[in-house]
Each structure stands twice: as structure tokens, then as C-alpha cells.
Amino acid sequence: MKMKKDLFPVGREIAGIVLDVGSKVSFFQPDDEVVGILPLDSEDPGLCEVVRVHEHYLVHKPEKVTWTEAAGSIRDGVRAYTALHYLSHLSPGKSVLIMDGASAFGTIAIQLAHHRGAKVISTACSLEDKQCLERFRPPIARVIDVSNGKVHVAESCL
Structure with missing residues (x-):
């Protein structure tokens, strides 16, 4: 056959x-x-x-990254880099809102934004996600808890 x-x-x-x-x-x-x-x-x-x-x-x-970690993170890493570098042209001192910051994409985007010197604001979909984001170093400027669905994200960023 x-x-x-x-x-x-x-x-x-x-x-x-x-x-x-x-x-x-x-x-x-x-x-x-x-x-x-x-x-x-x-x-x-x-x-x-x-x-x-x-x-x-x-x-x-990178030497310290396992094969599984490398293959598993490359997609979100490229997406985050493309969004911040090519689409938003993020530069030092600018602010960026990263939705669902505790997701795989979100954590990479936050790290890349911090690396570029940006002020990072992020949303958290649960208490666990909020606590995770609050432990980031350098710290996230503001973590907006959207778990109850009653938050106006744009107003919270001001």
C-alpha cells in the first residue's frame, strides 16, 4: 500500500x-x-x-536549556519578540499592557519588555496568577486582577 x-x-x-x-x-x-x-x-x-x-x-x-524546554518555548518566544519589536516598536520608557501575563506567552513577553526597559502592566486571570506575577523581578508596575470579569482594563491602566 x-x-x-x-x-x-x-x-x-x-x-x-x-x-x-x-x-x-x-x-x-x-x-x-x-x-x-x-x-x-x-x-x-x-x-x-x-x-x-x-x-x-x-x-x-542556550546550554542550560533542555531540548524539551527549547522546542516548547520557541513559538511563544518568537511571537512575543515579534509583537514587541516589530509590531509595537517597544522602546525604553514606554508602557506595555501584556494580557494574561502568567501564560507561557505572557511570561516571555514580560521578560522581553523588561529587557527593553519598558514599564510593564499585566492582567491576571486568577489569584494564583496574580501572586505569580507579583513575584516577578524586576517587578511588574501593575498587576490587574480580571478574575471576576468586572474590571475595565483600559481604565485600570491609567
């Missing part, structure tokens, strides 16, 4: 060791530990033994 190729590749988050590089590759070399996201138009799935990918879709995996 001949199997049909999947219409949609499974998995886009990837982590692994560089096996080989082309002559025009400048950022990586064989045996580098990398993590990345396959582009939307990739015909290769991320859920496989070997994948070919352009170097611009990869970053070096």
Missing part, C-alpha cells in the same frame, strides 16, 4: 544538532545545538528525524 504524503506537515517547532551546512551558511556549523520554527510554507514536518531548514529560522540553543 502506498501512503499519501500528509497535506499539512506535523509540528513546526524544532530542536536538534546541525548535521551539515551548505557553502553559503554563515551562522552555524556542524554539531551546533539549535532550535527554531519551520516556515509556514515548509513541506517538511518538524516531527521527524532530519529536516532541512534555512539558517534564518534557527537560533543557537
